[in-house]
Amino acid sequence: MNSHVLAQALVIGVITGAGYGLVALGLVLIHKSSGVFNFAQGEFGTVAVYTLYRVHDKIGVPLLPAMLVGLLASVAMALATERVIVRRLFDAPRVTLLVATAGVSLLAISLELWLGEARLRFIQPALGRLDRLSVFSVQVSDQRLLVLAALALLAVLLGLFFSRTNLGLAILAVSQEPVATELMGISVRRLSSFIWGLTGLLAGIAGMLTAPVVGSFGPGFLTFNALIPGFTGAVLGGMNSLPGAFLGGIVVGVAQSLAVSSPAFHSIPGAGAVMVFVLLLAVLTVRPQGLLGKA
Amino acid sequence: MSAPGGRPSAAGWAARGAVTAALAALVLVVPALRGNVDVHTYTGAVIYAIIGLSLNVLLGYTGQISLGHQAFVGIGAFTSAYMVSRQGQPFAAGIAMAVVMGGLQALVLGAVSLRVTGLYFALVTLAYGTMAEESLFNIQSLTGGSAGQPAPKPMWFTTDLRYYYLCLALLGAVLWIDWRLMKTKGGRALLAVRENPRVAATFGADVKVYTLMAFVVAGAFAGLGGALLAHNDTFVVRDLFNFQLALVFVIMTVIGGLRNRTGVVLGSAFFALSGYFFDKLFKHGLSIPGLKVLPKEYVPIVIGPLLLLFTLTRHPGGVGQQIRPLQRWLRGRPFSFRDTHDAEVRVSDVRA
Numbered sequence: 001m002n003s004h005v006l007a008q009a010l011v012i013g014v015i016t017g018a019g020y021g022l023v024a025l026g027l028v029l030i031h032k033s034s035g036v037f038n039f040a041q042g043e044f045g046t047v048a049v050y051t052l053y054r055v056h057d058k059i060g061v062p063l064l065p066a067m068l069v070g071l072l073a074s075v076a077m078a079l080a081t082e083r084v085i086v087r088r089l090f091d092a093p094r095v096t097l098l099v100a101t102a103g104v105s106l107l108a109i110s111l112e113l114w115l116g117e118a119r120l121r122f123i124q125p126a127l128g129r130l131d132r133l134s135v136f137s138v139q140v141s142d143q144r145l146l147v148l149a150a151l152a153l154l155a156v157l158l159g160l161f162f163s164r165t166n167l168g169l170a171i172l173a174v175s176q177e178p179v180a181t182e183l184m185g186i187s188v189r190r191l192s193s194f195i196w197g198l199t200g201l202l203a204g205i206a207g208m209l210t211a212p213v214v215g216s217f218g219p220g221f222l223t224f225n226a227l228i229p230g231f232t233g234a235v236l237g238g239m240n241s242l243p244g245a246f247l248g249g250i251v252v253g254v255a256q257s258l259a260v261s262s263p264a265f266h267s268i269p270g271a272g273a274v275m276v277f278v279l280l281l282a283v284l285t286v287r288p289q290g291l292l293g294k295a
Numbered sequence: 296m297s298a299p300g301g302r303p304s305a306a307g308w309a310a311r312g313a314v315t316a317a318l319a320a321l322v323l324v325v326p327a328l329r330g331n332v333d334v335h336t337y338t339g340a341v342i343y344a345i346i347g348l349s350l351n352v353l354l355g356y357t358g359q360i361s362l363g364h365q366a367f368v369g370i371g372a373f374t375s376a377y378m379v380s381r382q383g384q385p386f387a388a389g390i391a392m393a394v395v396m397g398g399l400q401a402l403v404l405g406a407v408s409l410r411v412t413g414l415y416f417a418l419v420t421l422a423y424g425t426m427a428e429e430s431l432f433n434i435q436s437l438t439g440g441s442a443g444q445p446a447p448k449p450m451w452f453t454t455d456l457r458y459y460y461l462c463l464a465l466l467g468a469v470l471w472i473d474w475r476l477m478k479t480k481g482g483r484a485l486l487a488v489r490e491n492p493r494v495a496a497t498f499g500a501d502v503k504v505y506t507l508m509a510f511v512v513a514g515a516f517a518g519l520g521g522a523l524l525a526h527n528d529t530f531v532v533r534d535l536f537n538f539q540l541a542l543v544f545v546i547m548t549v550i551g552g553l554r555n556r557t558g559v560v561l562g563s564a565f566f567a568l569s570g571y572f573f574d575k576l577f578k579h580g581l582s583i584p585g586l587k588v589l590p591k592e593y594v595p596i597v598i599g600p601l602l603l604l605f606t607l608t609r610h611p612g613g614v615g616q617q618i619r620p621l622q623r624w625l626r627g628r629p630f631s632f633r634d635t636h637d638a639e640v641r642v643s644d645v646r647a
Contacts, residue, residue, distance in 0.1 A: 270429030
């Protein structure tokens with residue numbers, strides 16, 4: 001692999017991985033507060049993309065308001081999931097909840113297949129130019145730059161939210177010590193809705209940022225594109241640390257991108273999926289506490 | 296008909312005999328009176344029952360969940376198709392190889408990954424299923440790539456009806472093996488492990504080994520189901536084995552009722568037939584004003600999650616629990632709904 005291909009794989013990997021990181025962030029937030037693996041996380045994002053497409057391309061609403069509508073849709077879906085299913089099964093074992101969220105995911109995919117048809121839809125990048133900037137002599141499209149800028153802004157906002165606001169601190173507390181938090185007079189159940197809404201928002205942003213980079217989307221878009229890498233990233237981060245999850249997502253993105261562009265793997269179809277699977281198995285068997293976790 | 300607790304009268308036995316005969320006729324005689332297309336669908340239901348039983352061994356007996364069962368079924372299908380149409384082997388060899396491959400991959404995957412259980416094991420199987428979908432099933436020389444692989448029906452069983460009876464006999468064999476296995480030391484140990492892994496381990500049951508054994512049995516059943524599926528369609532394409540299918544497998548087993556063989560068979564058959572029933576019910580498709588017509592191939596994935604969420608929140612025992620009164624009555628006990636409202640079986644037995 002020559003250095004140019006390597007650099008390209010790295011740059012693309014980091015940007016794709018940042019999308020995984022956003023999904024992983026939501027997965028960790030929910031795992032820490034509700035103790036469940038949320039298999040519907042990907043679909044929260046896909047619903048946002050479908051809504052954006054409907055409102056923007058079909059009805060003709062300008063992009064920014066349409067994006068807001070899309071994000072509202074994913075937040076609404078996350079809140080509905082929390083209210084209708086998670087709250088009802090609050091005391092049920094966690095694997096029951098896992099099956100239930102997988103059911104939510106399948107329901108969303110089937111509705112997208114039914115109402116949106118099985119075909120791929122193409123999406124125009126918001127910014128068209130490809131050659132404005134190059135990193136390590138790799139051309140980075142404006143769309144990718146936009147994604148990076150959005151992610152950086154989001155990281156700063158999330159950082160401020162979790163360190164400066166009462167709500168953010170309460171969520172951190174719940175995610176670290178749910179029982180102690182309850183004893184301090186913070187309602188874990190009430191925060192639960194808020195956390196689900198927040199993860200819906202994160203998934204929606206992830207979907208909207210990823211779709212134009214991929215170039216097209218179809219039923220189950222974010223589930224098939226980012227759910228397993230997102231989980232793998234979260235596991236890499238030890239399933240309990242928010243920065244760890246985000247970094248884990250980036251590691252997965254880079255590993256996957258290297259596998260896809262490496263000549264050694266050219267003969268293997270689906271090298272990216274193989275890489276993610278191997279990475280997941282390796283972390284779970286060798287270092288289940290995650291890369292950053294203490295043994 | 297009879298005093299509560301007493302033996303049924305002669306009329307009572309006659310009624311029970313009549314119901315049993317009617318059920319047997321439904322399964323054995325009705326398909327003989329229908330056209331080939333219908334019989335092909337019924338065969339699919341029988342095969343789904345085998346797949347449901349496979350998942351029941353894993354989910355019901357060990358409490359571990361597989362979200363990648365489409366890979367196990369798909370590998371069985373491609374193995375048998377490859378053996379028969381590329382290697383020129385007889386059908387029996389194809390099926391046997393599919394069973395072996397199904398068990399073998401479960402052994403390898405389980406040996407590596409069963410040190411993690413619960414949520415993490417579910418995640419590993421999900422990633423495995425996706426990996427199989429994107430990588431294994433795309434290996435041109437083994438699966439025929441996007442063109443698919445032909446899988447002719449076996450000699451003696453070339454008509455849809457004969458093949459239906461063959462699958463029915465194999466379903467019977469799977470049910471029998473399942474029943475016998477649960478009576479062995481390993482089966483009883485599994486039940487103990489599921490009730491309480493720590494107590495079982497204290498009494499000397501090796502939790503990991505028995506869980507792995509159950510996983511291998513589940514893989515072998517799934518391989519068999521996949522092979523039968525391939526030869527039923529006489530063609531196998533990779534697009535069939537997707538994530539949605541894996542979820543339908545889980546859903547049909549949970550709705551059927553974990554650890555209840557009759558329930559699982561009924562739940563699985565219902566999902567295999569749901570598109571067919573839907574077609575009979577709405578001749579021109581279900582058209583709700585303002586919405587698109589619902590095509591019948593989407594029926595299982597639209598109603599499945601709704602039924603699943605209903606089952607999880609309201610009736611954790613699934614179909615198996617609802618039919619308990621009928622089963623008891625057929626065995627010569629009085630008909631009563633007593634004991635059936637308490638959840639005898641819960642999905643919640645699945646442990647994290």
